[in-house]
Amino acid sequence: xxxxxxxxxxxxxxxxxxxxxxxxxxxxxxxxxxxxxxxxxxxxxxxxxxxxxxxxxxxxxxxxxxxxxxxxxxxxxxxxxxxxxxxxxxxxxxxxxxxxxxxxxxxxxxxxxxxxxxxxxxxxxxxxxxxxxxxxxxxxxxxxxxxxxxxxxxxxxxxxxxxxxxxxxxxxxxxxxxxxxxxxxxxxxxxxxxxxxxxxxxxxxxxxxxxxxxxxxxxxxxxxxx
Ligand code: ATP
Numbered sequence: 001x002x003x004x005x006x007x008x009x010x011x012x013x014x015x016x017x018x019x020x021x022x023x024x025x026x027x028x029x030x031x032x033x034x035x036x037x038x039x040x041x042x043x044x045x046x047x048x049x050x051x052x053x054x055x056x057x058x059x060x061x062x063x064x065x066x067x068x069x070x071x072x073x074x075x076x077x078x079x080x081x082x083x084x085x086x087x088x089x090x091x092x093x094x095x096x097x098x099x100x101x102x103x104x105x106x107x108x109x110x111x112x113x114x115x116x117x118x119x120x121x122x123x124x125x126x127x128x129x130x131x132x133x134x135x136x137x138x139x140x141x142x143x144x145x146x147x148x149x150x151x152x153x154x155x156x157x158x159x160x161x162x163x164x165x166x167x168x169x170x171x172x173x174x175x176x177x178x179x180x181x182x183x184x185x186x187x188x189x190x191x192x193x194x195x196x197x198x199x200x201x202x203x204x205x206x207x208x209x210x211x212x213x214x215x216x217x218x219x220x221x222x223x224x225x226x
Contacts, residue, residue: 002065004029004187011058019045021211034202035191042211043191080154082145095129119147139170159190
């Protein structure tokens with residue numbers, strides 16, 4: 001079976017800045033994988049390459065065997081992304097935003113509504129379905145971004161710091177939702193600054209620093225090594 005993610009000597013430079021400096025990484029299908037690293041390590045750049053927002057300057061990246069550039073559509077359709085920034089249509093009711101997104105990915109309208117309702121229930125904001133995005137609280141916005149990532153029923157869910165700036169209770173609720181998705185077979189790639197978050201959730205963690213993978217191990221192993 002193909003790995004969910006396979007990176008070989010992946011490189012990206014922005015002018016003089018070497019954001020990714022030869023990353024080799026394999027994320028097994030079905031795993032809960034963490035990407036841990038300080039600010040500027042290259043985590044967001046790596047994710048943007050996977051979803052076609054940034055062009056790599058070298059190496060290879062495959063999603064379930066599909067090259068992210070030459071097989072862009074196939075690779076992209078397997079991924080659901082909950083990004084760090086909220087890049088959402090502010091002015092439409094959130095259920096409509098989800099229906100549009102599903103439609104864009106080829107889901108017929110009647111099914112799109114059912115799916116939108118289902119993911120809104122899953123993340124616990126179904127009662128806000130007719131509200132505009134910019135009228136949601138910060139925590140609800142986080143939940144919505146997760147719902148939007150789920151609308152295409154992705155095989156690889158990428159979460160870029162999904163619990164940054166949320167309170168403890170919401171953090172635990174989001175964790176529960178994500179763990180449940182992983183147990184149903186979705187591969188998860190999660191970036192975080194919090195070692196506790198990685199320890200709590202991940203089977204395996206890669207440490208990224210200055211565009212390189214320094215280590216790949218289970219969280220227990222990393223804690224043991226200090
Ligand atoms: P954070 O944890 O702060 O989100 P990160 O690990 O996601 O950091 P990146 O955002 O990938 O790191 O940035 C890696 C490096 O690439 C940084 O030095 C950053 O300044 C640089 N960089 C990122 N995007 C651009 C860009 N569009 N133009 C120029 N440099 C960039």
